[in-house]
Amino acid sequence: MTSLSSPYDSPEEYARLQNLGELRNKLQVARLEGVKSVRDSDGSLVEYRSDAEMAAAIAAADAEIAAFVRPQPKTIYLRTSKGL
Numbered sequence: 001m002t003s004l005s006s007p008y009d010s011p012e013e014y015a016r017l018q019n020l021g022e023l024r025n026k027l028q029v030a031r032l033e034g035v036k037s038v039r040d041s042d043g044s045l046v047e048y049r050s051d052a053e054m055a056a057a058i059a060a061a062d063a064e065i066a067a068f069v070r071p072q073p074k075t076i077y078l079r080t081s082k083g084l
Helices: 011-033 051-069
Strands: 037-039 045-047
Touching: 011 037, 011 051
Parallel strands: none
Antiparallel strands: 037 045
16 A cells, blocks of 8 residues: 655544545446445445446545645745846
């Protein structure tokens, strides 16, 4: 699995990242197998009506994962001028 994006992440955030990764993998496998339902980590069953709906769920999980692991800028450089 992916590592924490910074040393300041909490264990709860790391657990959420792991759950998102597991759900994303389950969705991907189900989509490739043609299955329209996936059991979530809390045991609830989610049924999808179409392949497009599953693709949107996978994309949403990917976006959340990317937000967790995106490196934060360490230095920000500002450039100013008087407009001359």
